[in-house]
Amino acid sequence: MDKHPVANHIQSHRSTRKFKNTRIPEEIIKEIITSAQWAPTSHNVQAYSIISITDQTLRVELAHLCGDQKYVKEAPAFFVFTADFYPHSLISRRLEVPFEMEETENVIVGAVDTALAAQNALLTARAYGLGGVMIGGIRNHSEKVAKLLKLPEWTFPVMGLCLGYPASITDQKPRFPLYGVLHENHYDANDIEKAIVEYDERTLHYYSNRKPNPKQSGWSSQMAAYLSTPRRPGVTAFLKKQGFKMK
């Protein structure tokens, strides 16, 4: 079977962090955002907003808040994808019905909707020859980001997206073996250890040959380190401040 061009496009993904200094035409930006809007959305809530950061001073501040990730200030375009129930809050108020947002479920709905939109945006950008990288660092200091972007209640930043024409083509980062991801009818734990060992070998090979920034490490050691400390402990308090009770 020939691989379908769309599958080929999706499977040729790699994050791009170095960009040419070339402006992205406005029509392409519009296509990218239109595609974002065509992502499926839970119950048609469309619970997201996309903020295009064109002000360079703001970019510099955001790059700093994202952990001094320089591509946030250097990429030709940078968007903040924000979960957003603010319009819904206005509707409920206007119609004088309860605005029931107590459950954690709403945070999941907002984050999932936003992520699907962002992925559609990235896929479409790549179709136009652009590359990009998502920026979870936008949640490092959610409250400061919210202040800078004047985010109202019932919103929270989920990820940033840097876009631009790639300065170079990097190797693809290997993925976990398919048999470790795909299960039939029930979760099969038997092959997971084997998949981890196999993936460690492949990632060690990838990272040790990678240019620039080669390193002698495989997936296991990276994940163990990543998950050994609390991740962004301020997020819960920020979400509560934005109105989400997460009961």
Ligand SMILES: Cc1cc2nc3c(=O)[nH]c(=O)nc-3n(C[C@H](O)[C@H](O)[C@H](O)COP(=O)(O)O)c2cc1C
């Ligand atoms: C939600 C999300 C947040 C991410 N945040 C960052 C980030 O802050 N900085 C960064 O350099 N890469 C970030 N990435 C990119 C991942 O590191 C990258 O997708 C992963 O290592 C796999 O590499 P690949 O995309 O090149 O295949 C993020 C990716 C996702 C999906």
